Amino acid sequence: MSAVAAEEQAKAERPEPLGLYVHVPFCASTCDFCAFYQVSPTAESVRCFVNRLSAEAALIGWDRPLSTVFWGGGTPGLLSPADLGRVAEVVHGIPGGASPGEWTVELAPSSVTRERLAVLRSAGVTRVSLGVQSFRPALLAALGRAHTRERVHRAYERVRAAGFASVNLDLMFALPGQTAAEWEADIDEAVALAPDHISTYCLTFEEDTALWVKLSQGRVRLDAENEARMYERTWERLGAAGYAQYEISNFARPGHACVHNLNTWRMGEWAGLGPSAASQMGGWRGANVADLPKWAERVGRGERMTEDRTALSAALLAEDALVFGLRMNAGVDLGPLRARSPEAPWARVEALIDRLAAEGLAARDGSQVRLEARGRLLADSVGSEVMVAFGQPAAPVAC
Numbered sequence: 122m123s124a125v126a127a128e129e130q131a132k133a134e135r136p137e138p139l140g141l142y143v144h145v146p147f148c149a150s151t152c153d154f155c156a157f158y159q160v161s162p163t164a165e166s167v168r169c170f171v172n173r174l175s176a177e178a179a180l181i182g183w184d185r186p187l188s189t190v191f192w193g194g195g196t197p198g199l200l201s202p203a204d205l206g207r208v209a210e211v212v213h214g215i216p217g218g219a220s221p222g223e224w225t226v227e228l229a230p231s232s233v234t235r236e237r238l239a240v241l242r243s244a245g246v247t248r249v250s251l252g253v254q255s256f257r258p259a260l261l262a263a264l265g266r267a268h269t270r271e272r273v274h275r276a277y278e279r280v281r282a283a284g285f286a287s288v289n290l291d292l293m294f295a296l297p298g299q300t301a302a303e304w305e306a307d308i309d310e311a312v313a314l315a316p317d318h319i320s321t322y323c324l325t326f327e328e329d330t331a332l333w334v335k336l337s338q339g340r341v342r343l344d345a346e347n348e349a350r351m352y353e354r355t356w357e358r359l360g361a362a363g364y365a366q367y368e369i370s371n372f373a374r375p376g377h378a379c380v381h382n383l384n385t386w387r388m389g390e391w392a393g394l395g396p397s398a399a400s401q402m403g404g405w406r407g408a409n410v411a412d413l414p415k416w417a418e419r420v421g422r423g424e425r426m427t428e429d430r431t432a433l434s435a436a437l438l439a440e441d442a443l444v445f446g447l448r449m450n451a452g453v454d455l456g457p458l459r460a461r462s463p464e465a466p467w468a469r470v471e472a473l474i475d476r477l478a479a480e481g482l483a484a485r486d487g488s489q490v491r492l493e494a495r496g497r498l499l500a501d502s503v504g505s506e507v508m509v510a511f512g513q514p515a516a517p518v519a520c
C-alpha cells in the first residue's frame with residue numbers, strides 16, 4: 122500500500138472528533154454586556170448542578186471517546202476546589218474523558234487560586250482561558266467586571282506556574298468610551314504576558330442586557346468606523362507579534378489553535394451538559410433549557426436537549442459549515458460540502474461567491490474559498506447572504 126493510500130485508510134478509520142461542552146451556570150454578579158445564562162451560586166444550587174450533571178452524562182449513548190472538553194459559563198472558577206473535582210469526575214466517567222486531546226476551562230481572573238489550579242491540573246485540564254477583557258480600570262468598571270489589572274497579572278502568573286500546556290487571554294474592544302490608543306495598549310499588555318492564544322471580541326449589544334438598555338437610552342453609542350479600525354489594528358498588531366489569525370476573533374502561536382472550537386465551527390459533533398448547553402450529535406442539534414431548576418427536573422425525568430431541537434440535514438450542515446468556515450482564515454473547501462449535500466442550492470451559492478470575489482471580498486483557489494481581510498470585516502453580512510442563498514431568512518447583523 123502506498124503512503125498516500127495508507128494515510129487515506131488511517132483517516133477513514135479514525136473516528137470523527139467528539140467534543141464535550143459543560144456549562145457551569147454560576148457568576149458572582151452579572152456583567153453589563155452578558156447574555157449567557159447564569160445565576161448566583163448557593164450551596165444548594167451547586168450541589169444540585171453537580172449531581173444532575175452526572176445524571177445527564179449517563180443519558181447519552183457515547184459511541185466514541187471524547188476528543189476535546191471545554192468548560193465554560195458562567196464562571197467555572199466560582200466552584201470550590203472540591204466541586205471542581207466532582208465535575209472532573211463526571212468527565213472522567215465518559216469514554217476518553219480521562220485524557221482528551223485538549224481540555225479547556227474558562228476562568229475569571231478573580232477566581233484563580235493555587236488550590237483550584239492544582240485540582241484542574243491533576244484532573245487533566247490542558248488549557249486555561251482567562252476572561253481578561255481589558256487591563257484598564259475604567260473600562261473594566263464600564264463592563265461591570267469584578268477584577269483589577271493587578272488581579273489579571275497575578276492570575277496569569279499562577280496559571281503559568283501551574284504548568285498548563287496552553288493559556289488563552291480573552292480581550293474585548295469597541296467598549297463604551299474606549300479609544301484606539303487604549304485598545305492598542307490592551308493588546309500590547311496582553312502580548313507582553315506571552316500567552317499562547319489571544320481571543321479578541323468586538324463588544325456586541327445583546328437584548329436584555331444592561332448595556333442594551335444604555336444603548337437604547339442613548340448613554341452609549343455604536344461607532345462602526347471605529348470598530349473596523351480596531352479590527353484592522355488588532356490583526357496587524359497581533360500578526361506582527363507572532364500570533365497567526367485563524368478565525369475572525371482568534372489568534373494563536375503555532376500549535377495552539379483551540380481544537381474544540383475548530384470542531385464546532387467545522388460542524389463536527391459535540392455534547393453539551395448543563396443548563397442552556399447546546400449539543401450537536403446523533404443527527405440532532407438542540408439545547409438544554411436555560412433554567413437550573415427546570416434543567417435538573419428534566420434530567421431527572423431522563424430528558425435533555427429539549428429546546429430548539431432541529432433534525433440535522435446535510436444541507437443545513439453544509440450551510441452552517443460555510444457560514445462559520447468563511448470566518449476562518451483558511452476558509453472552506455466546497456468540494457466535500459457539495460459531495461455531502463448535492464441537493465443544496467449550489468448555483469446560488471456559487472453566484473454569491475463569484476460576486477464576493479469580484480468585489481474583492483473573497484478569494485477562490487479551485488474549490489477552496491476564503492474571505493479577504495475586507496471580507497472578514499463584513500463577515501456577519503456575508504454569513505447572512507450565505508443563509509439567504511440557502512433559502513433561510515437573513516440573520517440580524519451584529520457588530
Ligand code: SF4
Binds near residue numbers: 155229
Ligand atoms: S463572568 Fe462571564 S458569564 Fe458571568 S456575567 Fe460576566 S460575562 Fe457573563
